[in-house]
Amino acid sequence: MAELPTINATKILLDQITFERRRGNSLPMSQIGDSCSRRLWFGLHWVVKVQFIPLRVKNLLDTGTRAEDFIIADLERIGIQITKRQEEVAGFIGHARGFTDGRCINVPEAPKTEHLLEMKTHNEKNFKKLVKEGVKRGFPIHYAQCMRYMKGLKLTRCLYVGYNKNTSEYYIERIRYDASFANDLIRKEQTIISSPEAPLKMFEPTWFECKFCDFRFVCHEGEPLDINCRTCEHSDLAEGGKWVCTILVGELHEIPKDLQITGCECHKMIEV
Numbered sequence: 001m002a003e004l005p006t007i008n009a010t011k012i013l014l015d016q017i018t019f020e021r022r023r024g025n026s027l028p029m030s031q032i033g034d035s036c037s038r039r040l041w042f043g044l045h046w047v048v049k050v051q052f053i054p055l056r057v058k059n060l061l062d063t064g065t066r067a068e069d070f071i072i073a074d075l076e077r078i079g080i081q082i083t084k085r086q087e088e089v090a091g092f093i094g095h096a097r098g099f100t101d102g103r104c105i106n107v108p109e110a111p112k113t114e115h116l117l118e119m120k121t122h123n124e125k126n127f128k129k130l131v132k133e134g135v136k137r138g139f140p141i142h143y144a145q146c147m148r149y150m151k152g153l154k155l156t157r158c159l160y161v162g163y164n165k166n167t168s169e170y171y172i173e174r175i176r177y178d179a180s181f182a183n184d185l186i187r188k189e190q191t192i193i194s195s196p197e198a199p200l201k202m203f204e205p206t207w208f209e210c211k212f213c214d215f216r217f218v219c220h221e222g223e224p225l226d227i228n229c230r231t232c233e234h235s236d237l238a239e240g241g242k243w244v245c246t247i248l249v250g251e252l253h254e255i256p257k258d259l260q261i262t263g264c265e266c267h268k269m270i271e272v
Contacts, residue, residue: 029189033148042198045231093193096189096193097241098149100117101117115155121165130162157175158175197272201220230260234247234266247266
């Protein structure tokens with residue numbers, strides 16, 4: 001009997017699958033706690049070309065979404081009622097947006113208080129950090145996301161559910177709304193969106209976060225920006241999450257998203 005071929009053609013084909021990493025249409029509220037405002041501005045202005053990620057990375061990013069259904073099922077088993085799912089929260093002039101995991105009531109510690117529900121999956125290392133340090137100290141971006149959503153939905157408590165992907169353990173923390181902290185996030189959001197220029201660099205290229213940033217080559221090495229309407233001096237942000245062209249004096253023309261991607265022959269590159 002002939003031996004099976006040693007070349008794993010199935011794995012090779014799977015490794016060749018790639019997905020387009022969708023560029024966000026708005027400033028993501030889930031990232032408003034990022035320590036680098038420059039990175040958030042770059043993302044809003046589409047300064048880099050569309051990127052493609054392998055199947056493995058795509059599946060890893062989707063793990064949290066797939067886990068939500070069984071996490072909710074477990075919460076319902078102990079009597080917690082999920083009242084809403086995937087609510088959209090709109091921010092400054094419609095250019096900051098986020099989608100919550102949900103709301104819930106009948107939380108054992110405070111049954112009558114409606115809570116924001118945020119669910120996060122963690123690997124073993126990060127889960128141990130979460131247990132040791134809590135959300136605010138251990139994962140400040142998650143903490144800021146909870147605060148921003150509570151601000152938008154006028155809620156005073158959040159039920160944060162951390163799930164260990166390695167052991168299926170849970171970490172549960174109730175987070176109290178901090179108005180001062182949330183208002184600081186609002187000011188940060190408004191500053192980033194309304195700024196015609198990129199915020200100043202905060203870190204050296206050797207900083208660990210910069211090494212893994214999608215914008216490191218533009219930010220630190222002077223790589224050319226992608227040509228599209230959002231990197232053009234003639235474009236501006238308008239109410240309702242719209243982008244408009246200002247090239248015609250006295251007139252503002254809304255730019256459809258499909259045209260924003262390609263730009264036009266009048267493109268004039270912004271400086272960063």
